[in-house]
Amino acid sequence: MSGNVVVGLDVGGTSTRVAVVTTTGERLGTGRAGGGNPTSHGADRAASELLTALRAALAGTDPARVVAGVIGLAGVGRLLADPAGRDAFDRAWRDAGLRCPYALHSDALVAYASGTPAPGGTVLIAGTGAIAAQVRDLRLDRVADGHGWLLGDAGSGFWLGREAVRRVLADLDRAHRPGPLGTGVLTELLGHAEIAPRPRDTVDALVQAVTRRPPIELARLAPLVVDAARRDEPTAVALIAEAAGHLAQSVSRIRPPEATDPLVLGGGLLTGDTPLATALRAELRRRWPAAPLRYAGDGAAAAAWLAARDLPEVADPGALHTLLQADPLPGSPTVA
Numbered sequence: 491m492s493g494n495v496v497v498g499l500d501v502g503g504t505s506t507r508v509a510v511v512t513t514t515g516e517r518l519g520t521g522r523a524g525g526g527n528p529t530s531h532g533a534d535r536a537a538s539e540l541l542t543a544l545r546a547a548l549a550g551t552d553p554a555r556v557v558a559g560v561i562g563l564a565g566v567g568r569l570l571a572d573p574a575g576r577d578a579f580d581r582a583w584r585d586a587g588l589r590c591p592y593a594l595h596s597d598a599l600v601a602y603a604s605g606t607p608a609p610g611g612t613v614l615i616a617g618t619g620a621i622a623a624q625v626r627d628l629r630l631d632r633v634a635d636g637h638g639w640l641l642g643d644a645g646s647g648f649w650l651g652r653e654a655v656r657r658v659l660a661d662l663d664r665a666h667r668p669g670p671l672g673t674g675v676l677t678e679l680l681g682h683a684e685i686a687p688r689p690r691d692t693v694d695a696l697v698q699a700v701t702r703r704p705p706i707e708l709a710r711l712a713p714l715v716v717d718a719a720r721r722d723e724p725t726a727v728a729l730i731a732e733a734a735g736h737l738a739q740s741v742s743r744i745r746p747p748e749a750t751d752p753l754v755l756g757g758g759l760l761t762g763d764t765p766l767a768t769a770l771r772a773e774l775r776r777r778w779p780a781a782p783l784r785y786a787g788d789g790a791a792a793a794a795w796l797a798a799r800d801l802p803e804v805a806d807p808g809a810l811h812t813l814l815q816a817d818p819l820p821g822s823p824t825v826a
Contacts, residue, residue, distance in 0.1 A: 544588070561594050562599065599628070599629070622745075646733075653715075657729070
C-alpha cells in the first residue's frame with residue numbers, strides 16, 4: 491500500500507456508499523448501508539447508517555492512515571444549519587476511528603465530479619427530482635430548479651408520473667378511453683383498467699388513489715412512461731419530449747449559450763438507456779454543440795477524489811480521477 495488514505499461518502503435517501511482509496515488510486519475498501527440523509531430519516535438514524543457503511547469500508551484499514559474525507563449529501567445546507575445533525579455526523583465519524591477532518595459537499599457537486607475532473611461545467615440530475623447546477627473551481631456556483639415536487643423538479647421522475655396521471659384524468663373527463671399508457675397507470679394505481687359506467691366514478695377513484703399516498707410516490711409511475719415511450723406510445727412520447735425540454739430549460743437558466751465546458755448528466759433517468767436520455771442529449775447538443783457530454787459515475791469514488799485532489803502528494807488530479815472512475819467500485823451505478 492502506497493500513499494495516504496482518503497474516504498469518500500455518497501449519502502442518499504435510499505443508500506449510503508463509502509469508498510476508501512489511497513492517493514495513488516489503490517482501492518482499499520467499500521461499504522454500503524441504508525439511507526443516510528438526515529432530512530429524510532432524522533439525524534440519529536442517518537448517522538447510524540453512516541457509521542455502518544464506514545466500518546464496513548474501513549475493515550482491514552487503520553483509520554489513523556486516513557488524512558481527509560468528503561461526504562456528499564443532498565440538502566447539505568440544512569445539515570450545516572442544524573447543530574444536532576452535524577454533531578451526529580461528527581460522532582459517527584469519530585466512532586469509525588477517524589480523526590482527520592471531513593468536508594461536506596452537495597450531492598450535485600459529487601455527481602459532477604464523478605463525471606469529469608474539469609474545474610468548471612454544468613451538472614444536470616434527473617431521478618425522482620431534478621436539479622441543474624453550474625460548477626466553478628469545483629464549487630457550486632449557481633443552481634436551477636431542485637425546488638421539490640410542489641414547486642419544481644420539472645422533467646423529473648415525479649413530474650413524469652404526475653403528468654401521466656393528469657393525461658388519464660383529461661381522457662376520462664372527455665369520456666375517452668385512455669391509451670396504453672393510461673391503461674398502465676390505471677392498473678398500477680387501481681389494480682385494474684376498467685372504466686366505470688360513469689367515467690367520473692373512475693376519476694374519483696383515481697384521485698383518491700393518488701391523494702391517499704405521499705405525493706412523491708407518483709415518481710414510481712415514471713418507468714411506465716419510459717417503457718411506453720420505447721414502444722412509441724404517443725402520449726408517452728409527448729411527455730418525454732416535454733420533460734427533455736424542461737430539463738434543458740433548467741440548464742439554460744444558469745449556463746451561457748456559448749459555453750464549451752463539460753455537461754455532466756446524472757440520475758437514473760439520464761445515465762441509463764432511456765428515451766428521455768436520448769431526447770435530452772439531442773436537445774443539449776443542439777443548444778451547446780461544442781460542449782462535451784459526460785455521465786455521472788461512482789459518487790463515493792468521486793467524493794474520495796475530491797478529498798484527495800488538493801493533497802500535496804497528488805501531482806496529477808486528472809490522472810487520479812481516471813484511475814478511480816475507469817474501474818467502478820462494487821455497487822456503482824451502470825453508466826450508458
